[in-house]
Every structure is written in structure tokens, then in C-alpha cells.
Amino acid sequence: MAVEDVIVESWYMMQMIQAFLQAPVYHIVIEVLLIVWIIGLLFSKSYRIQERVQLTEKEKEDLLAEWKPEPLVPDTPEDHPALHPRVVSGKAGLKVVVDGKECLNLATLNFLGMLGNKRIEKAANTALYKYGVGSCGPRGFYGTVDVHLDLEDKLAKFTRTEEAILYAYGFATIASAIPAYSKRGDIVFCDEGACFAIQKGLLASRSKVVYFKHNDMEDLERLLKEQAKDDKKDPKKAAVTRRFVLVEGIYLNYGDIVPLPKLVELKYKYKVRIFIEESASFGVLGDNGRGVTEHFGVPIEDIDLISANMEMSLASIGGFCCGDSFVIDHQRLSGQGYCFSASLPPMLSVAASEALLIMEEKPGIFEELRTRCKWLHAKLSSIPGLKVCGEPISPIMHLQLAAPSGHAEDTTKLEIICNECMNQGVALTVARFLEKEEHLVPPPSIRVAVNVELTEDDIDHATSIIANVAKTVL
């Protein structure tokens, strides 16, 4: 068999060689060329569209000369309200002098009347003559004054937390706190109605942001469930992905209260940490003004971080975060607005301290405030053509048009109402937003703020003016 095969094979070879020899020369030449071409194709580099062309010096110069930048900023419309601000001269207490006219103040967020309090002014004055005005340095480099430490202690005791940390600017507080913990790759579930400071903090953190419907715990749970599903698919990644929920105690832009007990339930169920922005609820909610946790009777230990500014109830400047030392202490090296900014002027720190002391001495003040909120809420609700947005016990209420007809148009109408009320002695302001920058622009509204010093007569008087003006404008 084997011998036979060999013979057959060699026979074929013989035949091939014979055929090769007999073939015409041109045939061989063409075949060889074809083979060379195929080999050439195999080894040649693939064709590239983006052939790198070196520009000549002249072309470069032309490009440089041709480039015309846009103007640094566009022209601002002449009628932009920010270019024609109302000028306040003197203290913006219960009464405020706006453009030379004395008005009842329903515009500034001085809930407890601490702005204008003589005792606070006296304490701040004493501090001014002891420490000067500025602290001339960040906390790390001799900008820590004993009054800062004192205020941090007081705030921690007041809120019943382990530690508090001070910031020099209210806006920077939550905006610095968020990126101190939440990093790239982490997930933040945020209420879509959250204020601008939170939005900027989220942007700075570079975390993945998932917005849930405003104050809608079911929507939040749906998103958390989805996340849990994804986590199961990739448990390795899930084990290092921190999860946070960001809410406000009382929403600055809506005046409603976060349903905290439900949120705490979700926290332990889905292992998410809760950060609350309490600027508008600190010194407002709860029997002792401790905020939304006290309001719902939720233990404050269940909240990972509470942030609030001292520019509303405390009527000073700056802000603070409080919580467990394990959490808060981290900001002393990682909170950008804490580390890299000059510390709060000592006199403002003392002003906040004194206001806190007054809050502790007069716990009845919070109930008084809520009573006034309810009065005003009820009165405003009865005005035809306007709608009140927010909880009755919230000192921030948003007056919207009952029949909205478009953002710009509504804003103009509300603007006219404010101006007319101002002429008649009631200071009001439209809530201002950067429409292009907001995640979700709230409907146009007049932000009404309640001051604890308002009497029932004041409220009657103010609401009747608003009602009259609204009637003529709408």
C-alpha cells in the first residue's frame, strides 16, 4: 500500500513539473506578479483616513491669526433684575427700609428675629474689640480662634452629636462636605428638588448622581431596588461603591418636609448613608429647634451627616456640619472649603454662639414660630389666584400662580406683585434661580419668610395687601 502511494504521489509531482515547464512564459510572469502583489497587500499598512499632515509654519501662523475668540461674557440684558437691585439701608429685622421706604419684612430668612437682637450685637461688639474683624488665616495656620472651638462644642451639644465643624460660608458647607466623602465611582441618590449648593457639591464630587422625584420615597425605593439588582450582577464593584442619599430637612425651594422615618427605614434596608441639608429646618423644627430629626423623633445617630448654614435662624454667617466624630473629623483634612479658606471672622462666630444660647434659653420660640407659620399659611391660602406651596409649619412658603401660563410670563407677574406690595409697605421677593444651571427649575414663586416677631395684626395687614395687589394684577 505504502509503496503504491509513494508512486502515485511522485507521479503527480512529475505531472506538475511537466505542466510548469510547458506553460507559456507570460503565464508564469503574471502568476509570479500576482503572488508578489498578494504578499505585498498582506504586509502593507492599512489605509488611514487621518493621515498626519504636518502643518507648515505659515499655515500655523494663519490659523493663529484667523482665530477670533468669543467675547469673555455676553451683554447682560439691561432689564435684568440683578442690575437694578433694591437697596436696603439699615437692619433687615421685622421692619426693613427698602429704597428709602419702611416695609414689613416678609423676604429675608430671619426666622427667629436674631438679626436685630441687641444681645447678639453686644456680644459681637465685644468680640470685635477683642479679636478684630478678620481671622487672617485658614484654620490650619493660626486661623483657629478659641471662639470657633467654643461654637463647635456648643453646636455639637445642642444637636446632641459627637462633633461639629464650622465653615466660613453657608453655601460652601454642604458643597464641600459632599465631595469629602463621595468620590468618583460612588453613587448619590439625590432629591430632584435639592438646592443649588447640593447640586454643586455633587458636581464637584464627580460621583454618579441619580435623582429621585421630589419627596417621593416610593420612587427612591424603586431606584434603590434597581441599584441592588445591578449590585448583585457585579458584587466586586458593589463592595467598594459607597451609596448616599441627599435630602433637605425643609426644602428651600418648596417649603416641604422630608419624610424622614421612611428614609431611615430605607437606609438600613439598602445600606445607603443619609446626608441632610438642614439650613431651613435647623432652629425651626422640633421642640428644641434641633431640626427635622427632632420633629420626627428619629434618633440623630441614624443620620450620617447633618449640614446647615448659620445664615437663617442664627442670623450670622457661615455654616456647620455635625455628626459622629468618625464622619465629621474627616472634613478637617478633606473639606475643601474648610482647609483652604480663611476661617469665620471671630465676631460672627460669637454672634452665632449667642444666638444658639438664646435658642437654648427660650425653647418656646419654636412653637411661637410655627404658630405664626400656620397663621400666615392659612391667610395666604385664602388669596384667590395664588397658590401656597409648602407645609403649614414651614417658615418658608412659596407663593405661586394658581393658573400658570409660562415661566417668563409668570415671573413678570410675580415681579409686579412684589413691587406693588413693596410700594404699599410689605417687602417681598421673587425666588431667584439661574435657570440654565439648575437641575430642575422650580416654578416661579414669591418666597415668603416668616419672622417669629410677626403679630397677628401684621399678618392680617400683609396678607390683605397681597390679596388686593394680586386681585388688581391677575
Added chain:
Amino acid sequence: MVGGGKNTLSGSAPTANGHVKESNGFIPHSNGHVPHYKDDKIKKMSQESFEPVPLLVACLTYLGYGMLVLFGYFRDFLRKSGVETTHSTIERKKMRDFVPLYQSFESFYTRNLYTRIRDCWNRPICSVPSAEFDVSERVSNDGNWHLRLTGKSKRCVNLGSYNYLGFAEKSGPCADAAAGALQQYGAGVCSTRQELGNYSIHEELEQTTARFLRVEDAVTFGMGFATNSMNIPALMGGKGCLILSDELNHASLVLGARLCSTVIKVFKHNDIEDVERKLREAIINGQPRTHRAWRKILIIVEGIYSMEGSIIKLPDLIRLKKKYGAYLYLDEAHSIGALGETGRGATEYWGVDPRDVDIMMGTFTKSFGAAGGYIGGSKRLINHLRAYSHSTTYACSMSAPVAQQVITSMKIIMGEDGTNRGQLRIKQLAANSKYFRQRLVEMGFIVYGNDDSPIVPVLLYMPAKIAAFSRELYQQNVGVVVVGFPATPLVESRARFCLSAAHTREMLDKVLDAISDVGDRLQLKYSLNPPTKGVFAEECYRQVDCLSHEA
């Protein structure tokens, strides 16, 4: 590279002398015509020294960090095995099955390196931070994990606070005026500038600031950090904008640039050639991938860099920005009040027109002894910011007494109070800076930065010397700032002295003796440069003496 000691003193005296006459009746260039600077003057002005680290020192420094890391791991091991007690805080039990809040390697440095020497930072003070201050004493019973106040304090010379013109005062015209504003307006504001927080005092502050800066208009904000981080996004928002940023820019500028969501390119510190290269490349190549032309390009720099003591080469930058059509953002946090014949900052120092800088930003924290920040520029720019700045829309306005402190101190600097006290402060600061720096160079320390800068960084290099330097000087009643990694490169730990007009020469002499003594004991006199000729103190202080005689 090396700032020769020889030419500086003798060289600059005549120039400075010539300026004194001019400054008495100031307004040098209000008509827009700017005397073009001469090249030799520029050369003299940009006398900056950055002596490289000696090789042996660099090796030893790395070795030091290596040892610290090894010991860190060893102690972590001891803590884990329970031999050493753990003092750091632990998360609640309830939270055990949550994803850990911190990554473990993140805190390694803090736990094992920072904690050991944390008493050198955050020292509380209990007085006004003027030329001298009371520093509270702290003790620790658990290896620096917790520091406890003893209740006692120590009077120290203050070389740490940014109190350049000495306006951190607890009495005098500024304090009185601030007290008046407190009576009139109260401490807080409780509203934003766009709502009902626009006080007449804010408008006065802005007019005064614009006048001081010699720009069309200015807008002010409650926090210096936020002035950068909340306004840059209002300028460079949207796609197609490019930001060119100095590698050593302050965290607030970096944050502001990041919040723009645009492309950021970083150039080498104060390196004009690198700026030009990057600028040309950017314009020629356009945006990445699409190659569309950039909409606008913004160069962001600082007047004086607070860790280096270097002064930005402004005339060159202005030349570049005009040539290529970029915009210039100048952060004068440390230079306003501290540079220039009348304290008007980097533009005056270099003799350039402030209107050539598109965005003049600065803070009130340092030279004015207050808090907050400003942006000055064209009417159009300021109108835009009033309308679209994140700060004017959403943040609480500046506290009235703080604003008043700025107004009063600024008027004193401008001489609007009818005295030459402001001038005297500026001259005293310049003399102090020059004298202090020259003496340190003479002693053989490696000193960074510009000869005219009131910030004087002295290199310490080794991690152990950071703490030793700070503690030793504290023992001798001198409060200094020391900085190490991550605020500086790993091998460039340093001490930073901030001079003030409030310091007297006697004070500085005392401090210099203490520094020299500590420097000998810690072997900090690293400089390999040939020793400089003696320092002529009288030369430094001549102008101050002249002025005080006039007064």
C-alpha cells in the same frame, strides 16, 4: 535660578527711591497711558530664587519617608494584633455592613505620619492675630491622637497669619467703623444679593474697591474661596472653552475650573514659554477630536503664589494674551495690598494697566484684615457676574461690619483718610520683607521666591524637621507655619513666614536670632551658594524712616 544677594539691595534702591516722590501725589496712570517698563527693571524685579535641593539632602529625605512608612506598617500591624491601643474613632456597630466610608490607604498617611506631628497645625489662638498673638497651649496624653487645651496661652511673635498691612487690629479707626456698621446693620444678612440682601454698604464697598483697583466696576462676595469657585463657572460655562491653569494654582481656582466642565490644561509654574507653547498648540489644533476652534481661552494665574513666594510674570502674560486673543484671570489673594508702591497689587508692581487684565480677582482676608473676595473689571463683566454669578444668586451677602472693615482699611491705604499711615504700612511691609529675606539668605537657608514677596518660604526638606522646626520656634515664642506633603512636593517641605507691616525691626531681629539658632541645631542651613555680603538694614528701612519723619 539663584537670586544673587549682591545686586539686589544696591540695585533696587535707586529705583525705589525714584518712586517715592511719585507716590506722594499718586495717580500715575489714570489716563490709560502706561509707561512701558524697561527690560532691565523687569529683570531686577523678577529676581526669583529656587535653589535646587542638594542631592544628599534629597536622598536622606526619601530615606526618612521610607522609614516612616515602614514604621507605619509595623504600627498598623501592632494595632491590628492588639498590642498597641487604637485611638482613632471607629464607626458605629449598626453601620458595619455598609460599604466603608473611607478607603484604608487614604488614611494611612493621616494615621501614621500626620498624626505624629499634628500639634504643629490648627494651633488655636485667643487674641487678635496681629504682630504678636496668644497661642493656646495644648497637650496630648495619647500620642497626639487627641489634643487637650490646658487653658494657658503663650505670647508669640506672629509669622503665620496673612496680615500683610497689619489691619488685624482690635482697636483704631477700622474697628470703630466696623462697630458702627454692626450697630447699623447687624451681624448677618439672611438674604442674597439678588433678593433682599443688597445693602447700601455693599454698594459703597464695591465703588471703593473699583476706585482702588482702577477698574470700571467691581462686585464683592462673602468668601474668598467661593469668589473663585462660584464665579469661574459663570465665565467659562458650556462646551468649547479652554482653561489654561498654572500648576500651582490654589485649590479654589482648581475647583472653579473643574465646575465649568470644560477642558483644563495645566502649564508649568510661572513658565511663560510653556504658556505660549500650550496656547499656540490649543489654537492651532482646536478642540480635541472635533478640531473645532475654541470659543474662548482663559489663562488663570495668581499674583503671588503663597507656597513659593513667587510673583507672576504679568507683563509677559499680557503680551501673550493680547497676541493670541486669550483672556486673563488674575487672583490677587496674596498680592493685593502687599505689592506695588501704593498697594495696588501685581499690576502696579509691574507697571501695567489693570484694564489689560480681564478679571481682577482678590480677597479681603489678607491685606485688609477682613473676609470675602472681589472681582473687578469692565462694566460688562461685572454686570454679567451680578446677574449670573452663583454667589450673587444663591449665597448670603457679606456681613456689614466685615464690609466696613474693608472700606475703612482701603481708604487708609489710598490715603483718603488724609494721612500717610497707609503709605507707611506699605513701606514698612516692603522693608520688612526685604530685610527678613536677606537676613535668612545671609544665614545660609535655602529661601524660595521673589525678593519683593512678603511670603518667605524656607526649605526644611525632611519630615522630622518639619515638626522640630515648628516646635522649637514655638518654644522660643515664635509662631510659624510649616507645610509638607501633600501641600508641597514630597521632598520640598518648608516653613513659610508671612511678613506684616505690624512687625517692627526689633521684633524681626529677635525672631531671626531664634531662627538662626534653631537652624544651626537642626542643620537647616543647606544653601550651597557662596555667602552673600552683609545685609544693609538701614538701606531697607530708609523709606520707612523718611515717611515716619514726615508724619
